Amino acid sequence: MNKKFIAFLLCGLIPILSLPLSAQTPSDSSRLKPAPYAIGLQLGSTGIGLQAARVLSKDARWVGRVGVSYFSYDQVLRVKAGEGKLNITPDLVVGIALASVKWHPFKRNQLFVTGGAGYTWRPDLRANVIPEGNVKFGGLQIAEENAGVINASLRWNSVLGYAGFGYGRSTPIRRLGFAVELGCYYIGSPKVDLQYTGFLETTTIDEQLPVIQNNLRGYRFLPSLQFLVSYGLFRK
Template sequence: MNKQSTFLFFTVLLAISSLRGLAQSDFKANPAPAPYSVGLQLGTTGAGIQLARVLTPDSRLIGRVGVSYFAYNRPFRVKAGEGKLHITPDLVMGIALASVKWHPFKTNPFFLTGGAGYTWRPDVKANLVAEGKVKFGGLEISEENVGVINANLRWRNALGYAGLGYGRSTPVRRLGFAVELGCYYLGAPTVDLQYTGFLETTTIDEQIPVIQNNLKNYRFLPSLQFLVTYGLFRRK
């Protein structure tokens, strides 16, 4: 298990342990949560909002709809020989998701969830230009000859989702808290490469199918979310 996976694992355990006492007390004190709620979420896929509704009389099946958004476009530089490569990423992650939560245990806030969604920017883009002379595999190239490289890695718009978590989407008290660990299925990505300069003299276009094949296993997007909910139309 690498450092990132270990950190994620212990983060989830800590969040679940901190929520467990409050959530279980809610279940035991009053098993009838609010029929509707609005929630704010924050996690690895950005910030978002969701609406939830109780679907069954025993409150163990919950329907949800929500959206989340994340963007990153901060440029950075990578040293390459005497010069540098100036890279400008363009990452926008906007997801609209409809899902159903199921609490398999009547007095326990553990849940399983699944659903489907849509993302209107299912890609990662990057623009690359040179600053000074750079080296590629021992070959020194001038700034002018490097040209401009635009790379685009794109997935499909429709996606699936499955996950598990701890806490309620419709709280017993006015406020509720939950943590959710899940994964989006994006499908295999496609690669688009536009360029000027020295790459025009190479056979890199013939390598794009090979690159796509090497990336075919990058079909999944892990997600860790923390949720704060506010109950609506509470039963008296």
């Protein structure tokens, strides 16, 4: 995620999150409590998902939750390479199951911090590259029949760590609740796998794979921005 966008988002959110809860009077706050359970629909950078939450403490400042989210992308990208093109078919699936705990540090404010662990059943990014026409690699003109096919993948850890903060309740005081959350998954350093035919078989690219993998060590985090609509259950 673009660093300038994250800074802009934080500058906009922090003043809002610091405001006291004004949608209800003091008497409402003392009389109404968040629902003990809730289900929710989330939408964000890791796709669409479902979430279930339960209040863990009498003052409702501790909340446990479990959820799952899913996102996929496989649209063909066509990149010009000399006189020809490279047809790149990505196979990106972001499927995450997450269990976490939220803590509201202030009794009359919906600001929260959260942490937990998750699991992804597709911890990789795959791509298939097929040339079309005469293409150019590093200044070399290569005929289509000699270019071959490239199958590449980046693989991360299946077990993830998560930390974040946001504003809103997972179990709403009213029947419906809304929340926004900004966080980050720790996914570990990616491992590179490269399979190919054609022109690349005559090169020493295999010797460069450790260098490529080392240069990708910084891609150990997956930012997450989520919006949640929750529905309270079993209200007394």
